[in-house]
Amino acid sequence: MAKIAVFEKLKAGGRLATGSGAGTSDAALGAPSEAQVVQAHGTSHFLGHILIVKPKGGGSSSEVVNQGSCVPLGGD
Amino acid sequence: MSPLIRQYKDIVAYKLPQGALIAFHARNLEVAEISEELWEAFVSERVPVQSDFQSLQSALSPQSALDVWNNVDSPSVRDQDLGSEVKTLTINVTQICNLHCHYCAAGGDGTYGDPIRQISIEKTFPQIRFFMDKLKPGQKFSFIFLGGEPLLYPEAIRGIGQYALSLEKAKNIQVSFRIITNGTLIDQRFVDLMEGLSPSITLSMDGDPATNDLVRPQKNGRGSSEQALLGLDVLLKNRKSFGSILIHSVFNRKNLNVVQAYRFFQQFAVDGFDFTFDVTEKDEQANLVFIEQMKKIAQLAFTAGGESELRRIAFFDGIFSTLDAQVRKVNHCGSGKSLLSIDSRNQIFSCPLMVSHKGEQVGTGIELNLQKLEPLQAPLIGMNNCGRCWARNLCGGGCLYNHKATTGDAHTKHPTYCDRTRSLIFEAISYYKQTRAEGAFHGEDSGI
Numbered sequence: 001m002a003k004i005a006v007f008e009k010l011k012a013g014g015r016l017a018t019g020s021g022a023g024t025s026d027a028a029l030g031a032p033s034e035a036q037v038v039q040a041h042g043t044s045h046f047l048g049h050i051l052i053v054k055p056k057g058g059g060s061s062s063e064v065v066n067q068g069s070c071v072p073l074g075g076d
Numbered sequence: 077m078s079p080l081i082r083q084y085k086d087i088v089a090y091k092l093p094q095g096a097l098i099a100f101h102a103r104n105l106e107v108a109e110i111s112e113e114l115w116e117a118f119v120s121e122r123v124p125v126q127s128d129f130q131s132l133q134s135a136l137s138p139q140s141a142l143d144v145w146n147n148v149d150s151p152s153v154r155d156q157d158l159g160s161e162v163k164t165l166t167i168n169v170t171q172i173c174n175l176h177c178h179y180c181a182a183g184g185d186g187t188y189g190d191p192i193r194q195i196s197i198e199k200t201f202p203q204i205r206f207f208m209d210k211l212k213p214g215q216k217f218s219f220i221f222l223g224g225e226p227l228l229y230p231e232a233i234r235g236i237g238q239y240a241l242s243l244e245k246a247k248n249i250q251v252s253f254r255i256i257t258n259g260t261l262i263d264q265r266f267v268d269l270m271e272g273l274s275p276s277i278t279l280s281m282d283g284d285p286a287t288n289d290l291v292r293p294q295k296n297g298r299g300s301s302e303q304a305l306l307g308l309d310v311l312l313k314n315r316k317s318f319g320s321i322l323i324h325s326v327f328n329r330k331n332l333n334v335v336q337a338y339r340f341f342q343q344f345a346v347d348g349f350d351f352t353f354d355v356t357e358k359d360e361q362a363n364l365v366f367i368e369q370m371k372k373i374a375q376l377a378f379t380a381g382g383e384s385e386l387r388r389i390a391f392f393d394g395i396f397s398t399l400d401a402q403v404r405k406v407n408h409c410g411s412g413k414s415l416l417s418i419d420s421r422n423q424i425f426s427c428p429l430m431v432s433h434k435g436e437q438v439g440t441g442i443e444l445n446l447q448k449l450e451p452l453q454a455p456l457i458g459m460n461n462c463g464r465c466w467a468r469n470l471c472g473g474g475c476l477y478n479h480k481a482t483t484g485d486a487h488t489k490h491p492t493y494c495d496r497t498r499s500l501i502f503e504a505i506s507y508y509k510q511t512r513a514e515g516a517f518h519g520e521d522s523g524i
């Protein structure tokens with residue numbers, strides 16, 4: 001049981017936190033798309049099994065464009 | 077002790093030595109912690125379910141949960157888009173070098189088998205205009221100056237840089253510069269020449285002076301460390317004149333002491349470190365040692381300064397950036413797509429290390445051989461047959477030059493490459509999990 005409690009707590013801070021059963025709000029998700037709803041529902045059913053951590057966001061895709069292993073081609 | 081690994085379709089999970097269970101969804105770029113029950117579901121029998129809402133309702137068992145998670149697509153992730161223009165040019169301003177590094181990928185002596193003292197700046201201008209003309213206002217364009225040792229001809233860097241800046245103003249394109257140098261020729265004259273360009277610098281040095289002198293000697297056989305460190309000192313004293321300053325070290329069976337190098341470089345106020353494995357090295361034992369050493373420096377960095385210190389190491393920064401951006405990296409690099417390389421004869425290649433390979437030439441001057449470039453336009457993870465590899469969207473199919481040098485074919489991976497890549501990506505993911513779940517993790521329970 002203790003382990004599941006940890007998951008509930010994690011879930012509250014996780015990207016896919018949802019209202020059903022976890023005691024958290026959907027507000028952070030904004031207006032959810034259909035896919036998000038499916039995912040959020042999926043997560044509520046996953047309770048006790050999967051916690052997806054929240055990416056910080058804001059990373060720019062250009063940073064991952066030219067990165068190579070020859071010379072440091074990215075990172076600027 | 078290495079972690080236990082289990083994979084189910086697009087989901088890979090691993091058990092860290094301390095018992096934590098971390099999972100990664102390869103398609104969705106999702107990092108998760110999973111329960112013991114779900115971990116067991118990776119190896120238990122299952123009845124497959126669909127990802128419709130009905131089955132979600134019944135997805136209460138760990139087996140079903142795993143299936144549903146695998147089937148659902150994350151709405152926030154997208155494929156990397158390199159666009160249809162070249163946005164990075166590497167330019168060999170010279171093809172001679174004052175050092176004789178043992179592993180030199182530029183033909184063993186910085187010449188690529190074709191020693192040329194100085195590029196023609198006049199012939200380079202039209203090439204720059206040709207590529208920059210294709211960009212829309214607001215786009216970015218970056219130049220990477222290479223050699224040989226590019227500081228043997230810093231006037232070319234200045235000339236080309238100033239020309240690019242004049243186009244930048246006219247076309248509203250953001251231009252940036254990086255110079256890859258051995259550091260031995262950095263002096264006040266160089267600093268003055270770079271005025272207005274604010275180039276970023278990557279200084280190549282492979283460890284403490286004793287180690288570096290062995291692998292990166294001068295032409296006369298003497299070590300190069302003293303000069304390189306003097307150069308670094310000049311750079312750091314003129315910090316405002318430069319963009320980011322990185323130290324780049326290459327490791328192979330002759331030099332595997334990444335930890336020692338990392339500890340030595342700690343004393344310098346640089347922005348980061350790029351520690352890479354020699355692109356031609358395929359020794360299994362050396363590969364394993366390198367992986368372990370990289371894990372150790374990750375731990376040292378993370379213990380000393382958390383995420384920001386860890387991300388001073390380029391590899392880890394790259395994985396964190398990709399996970400945060402939620403962009404599937406379907407190309408390891410922009411080779412032949414968004415990146416082209418100009419040699420000192422103004423010939424064009426798809427990658428800086430392919431410069432000596434006649435068959436790989438894709439143009440001259442402002443003439444591009446589109447037939448040669450066409451096959452390079454597909455995503456590398458497909459071209460390199462990465463299939464269901466769980467790391468594909470973080471690795472991007474790997475370095476074509478590395479594959480060619482180790483297997484003879486640019487699209488065939490050597491097992492050491494994939495082992496190394498996956499091991500280090502695992503490591504990065506576990507730190508990502510720790511930092512992004514901060515405060516909620518550490519296994520505390522509420523006593524229920």
Ligand code: SF4
Nearest residue numbers: 068069070409427475
């Ligand atoms: S193929 Fe390899 S060597 Fe060439 S640009 Fe890409 S990462 Fe660099």
Ligand code: SF4
Nearest residue numbers: 462465468471474494
């Ligand atoms: S190169 Fe290897 S590790 Fe990288 S995506 Fe392909 S199979 Fe995976």
